Amino acid sequence: MLYSVCFYAKRTDVVLLDTYSTSNFYYAVLVSQLCRFLSLPYIPILHGGNLPNRLHTSPKMCGLLFKHATYLVSPSLYLLGVFEKLGFERVVYIPNSLQLEQFTFQEKTYDTIRLLWVRSFSHIYNPTLAVRVLKRLQDAGYSCELCMVGPDTGDGSFQATEKLASDLDVTVRFTGKLPKTEWLALATHYNIFINTTNFDNMPVSVIEAMALGLPVVSTDVGGMPYLIDDGDTGLLVPVDDAVAFEEAILRLVGDVAVTRDMAVRARGLVEGFDWEVVKAAWFEVLS
Template sequence: MLRIPQPLTPPSICLVAPFAPPYGGMAVQAQQWVDQLTAHGFLVVPVRANRRPSDVSLWSQLPGVRTGVNLARFLRDLVSAFHCTDVVTIFSAFFNYFFWVTFPALLVARAQKKPVILNVRGGAAEAFFHRYGTILRPMMRWVSAVIAPSGFLAQAVERAFGVKALIVPTMVDVDRFPFRIRDFGRARLLAARNLESLYGLDVVLESFARVQKKIPHARLTLVGDGSLRLFLERLAVRLGVASSVQFCGAVPHVEMPAVYDRHDILVNASRVDNLPNVILEAFACGLPVVSTRAGGIPFLVDHGQTGLLVDVDDCDGLARGVLHLLESAESARAMVYKARFEAEKHAPKRVINRFLEVVSFVLSERSR
């Protein structure tokens, strides 16, 4: 446990992250952090790291120009925000995001001598560290603290750089997700991820086709959008399940509690992942989970206790997991009570208090 001297006045915090729209895990988390820190009385200055989809100006249609203008705007916003805040926290994904967002933010913070808390995110971190470790190692000395939402990422950071990452869990506002026990006879399945290869929606569809052979009235809803939508719609037709699959597109996060409430099982087939918001939200509202054990997911889902885990790309295993829950209601009910208890460990107050311990520690170290 950190020993924290209490500051006389709350520090001001700059939070650099992607924000919705579009809706993704980091964007949802970032907005919750801004809302909760503000509710706790802190001045929070958010800096948006992603371009708004509503930007339809001429320059936004020209790839080379667009990149330059976006970077110039981002740097301008960083300089302005860092100037009026005490500490910077950067939500950092990896690969392209790191070079276009994290690295420029670190440079500006270093130039302005601002303490930085690096909030590492994403299931691809370990591969990125392995590939670019030589470049990253000096940069890790520029940050005052590293935080991670799971033991999976904390271990990856320590293995790559010998730096101890402090765990600040992913946040879920459990009060927004009413808990209830499902009627598993309805067999309404939900997959809520962006329609991209790393989230394995093709595996979800293949698995659903197997489930429907056993339970013809089963239905599947896909929430999310992405580059594979047309491919997945055609796959559903080829598998003969198109009439039982609904593609909803992107849904604002504020509407997700109602979406969860209409379904009976959450199916997740990630190929690369860390600690998905969607699983925590399912835990909170009593939606049993069948997932692949990609990346950090086993650090969240205790197989057989809070959900079921199968190997990545295991269509048969995913289908068996779904069928087990549908056919063994007592087992499913036992899991969801344990899962709700796990979700409560990620309640906003706990997460924010832990983060503020890190902020206070960083500022106290800096004042020495």
């Protein structure tokens, strides 16, 4: 990241700096200070669902990173409110975008429960919860399967998830990280998307699932209630609550007509995130 800034500095008008809340945060701080040294305007894009905590635990570094930025772009109204409340100025809401033509809406059937989880394997995303939910559903007598898509971040959570699946004697399909085209094709075989995170902002994977017609059950954290209207465009449940996840999933499969209407409303919502709509906001900021 630092090399790229130096290499492209003379050909660059502004640096867009994806900013997360864990180890990437430190890279973002370093890049921002290099931009200041090179007199390059930079715009942090606030992705990290745990950034509110980072604002409190690393106030000096947050000051270096955020207070000298040209703008702060927040993909969620949740982080927009957090940053404005703490006195940060020039915070602009621009949602994560997708190219909607890539996402074919598909009506789902629910003869069996086919769960899809898409995220990097990290403790903050609580991947083991997905395995516990699978176990509860199978123990209750439901035909259920689980596919987990995403890379191993190296914090031990992938190994813990594999071990739990083995200990509970359930079969989980682990695909690793997939190119967009492959996971879009994979998603056609599943009928419910689960988002198990302990912290979140405005995850692209959830937006994409909604675009595909997958009803979403998510933890009620961070920016999720700003994206999902509980009971209308998806279902929200408490953090780390396998029982609540099980009940929400059974609610979806128990009333297929209501679930299909929910999926249609979710698709209508995310149509507002199409790049053809969102790019106007970016043009305004960059100009």
